[in-house]
Amino acid sequence: MLEKTSLPDPDNAVVIRSLGKQFGDKIAVNGINLTIPAGSFYGFVGPNGAGKTTTMSMMTGLLRPDHGQVWVHGINMWESPQQAKSVLGVLVDGAAVFPRLTGTQLITYSGLLRGMDADVVAERVPDLLRVMDLEEAANKMVADYSAGMTKKVSLAASMIHSPQVLILDEPFEAVDPVSSARIRAILNEYVNSGGTVMISSHVMDLVERTCDHVAVIDKGQVLASGSMAEVTDGVSLEDRFVGMVSSEQSGEGLSWFRT
Numbered sequence: 444m445l446e447k448t449s450l451p452d453p454d455n456a457v458v459i460r461s462l463g464k465q466f467g468d469k470i471a472v473n474g475i476n477l478t479i480p481a482g483s484f485y486g487f488v489g490p491n492g493a494g495k496t497t498t499m500s501m502m503t504g505l506l507r508p509d510h511g512q513v514w515v516h517g518i519n520m521w522e523s524p525q526q527a528k529s530v531l532g533v534l535v536d537g538a539a540v541f542p543r544l545t546g547t548q549l550i551t552y553s554g555l556l557r558g559m560d561a562d563v564v565a566e567r568v569p570d571l572l573r574v575m576d577l578e579e580a581a582n583k584m585v586a587d588y589s590a591g592m593t594k595k596v597s598l599a600a601s602m603i604h605s606p607q608v609l610i611l612d613e614p615f616e617a618v619d620p621v622s623s624a625r626i627r628a629i630l631n632e633y634v635n636s637g638g639t640v641m642i643s644s645h646v647m648d649l650v651e652r653t654c655d656h657v658a659v660i661d662k663g664q665v666l667a668s669g670s671m672a673e674v675t676d677g678v679s680l681e682d683r684f685v686g687m688v689s690s691e692q693s694g695e696g697l698s699w700f701r702t
């Protein structure tokens with residue numbers, strides 16, 4: 444179910460063609476093609492080390508690909524990075540969080556660095572702190588936040604400028620179920636209003652319930668992509684995922700791990 448190569452269409456939120464990255468001998472991403480339709484809630488799944496973070500880092504201009512191209516709403520990421528990045532909100536593993544800022548400062552500076560009007564930023568910051576349930580921690584340093592709180596403040600920072608496309612690497616990891624449900628409701632509203640969201644996750648049930656499109660990758664290659672119905676083809680995403688990925692992997696149990 445690999446997608447056909449086509450010219451980038453600005454109506455698509457993101458188009459990726461032949462994207463590749465190698466670290467030493469390790470081919471992390473091996474010629475990925477993906478098309479993310481505008482207005483879709485797109486899940487990106489794959490086992491540990493499959494190449495999700497590397498792909499998302501290249502899609503968002505944080506990591507230069509060895510080869511291949513990325514267009515965001517028709518703008519070439521690596522030819523016009525500033526223009527392409529202006530339509531993106533990004534949460535990617537390993538990106539700097541500036542732990543000595545407070546939550547309020549982190550979200551505020553994210554908006555100001557995006558060139559937003561200070562009054563608009565000041566209006567939006569309390570809204571974001573409220574929906575992320577971070578009001579009480581607003582004036583604490585991010586260094587003192589829990590893992591889930593850090594995830595939520597980073598997510599708020601990625602949303603402050605109301606971008607056209609959100610690329611979120613594991614946005615719900617370590618986030619409690621109440622916050623997770625609230626954030627998903629906000630992202631759903633955003634998608635219903637025409638925004639595009641791509642999330643990576645290991646929680647198949649969450650991806651199946653939340654996303655309308657999905658891509659499965661393993662060993663740096665796309666195994667399947669398309670609408671959720673096309674990819675799952677009548678079985679659960681978890682069964683489909685395990686079926687696809689385990690047929691690629693071999694391995695026996697631990698014969699010595701017994702009581």
Ligand SMILES: Nc1ncnc2c1ncn2[C@@H]1O[C@H](COP(=O)(O)OP(=O)(O)OP(=O)(O)O)[C@@H](O)[C@H]1O
Binds near residue numbers: 496
């Ligand atoms: N900076 C780096 N230097 C060397 N190898 C790297 C680097 N970044 C990633 N890799 C390797 O590239 C492969 C893909 O890693 P990546 O982080 O993209 O996977 P992932 O799908 O996001 O995994 P996970 O689900 O565990 O977060 C892995 O084998 C990883 O060890």
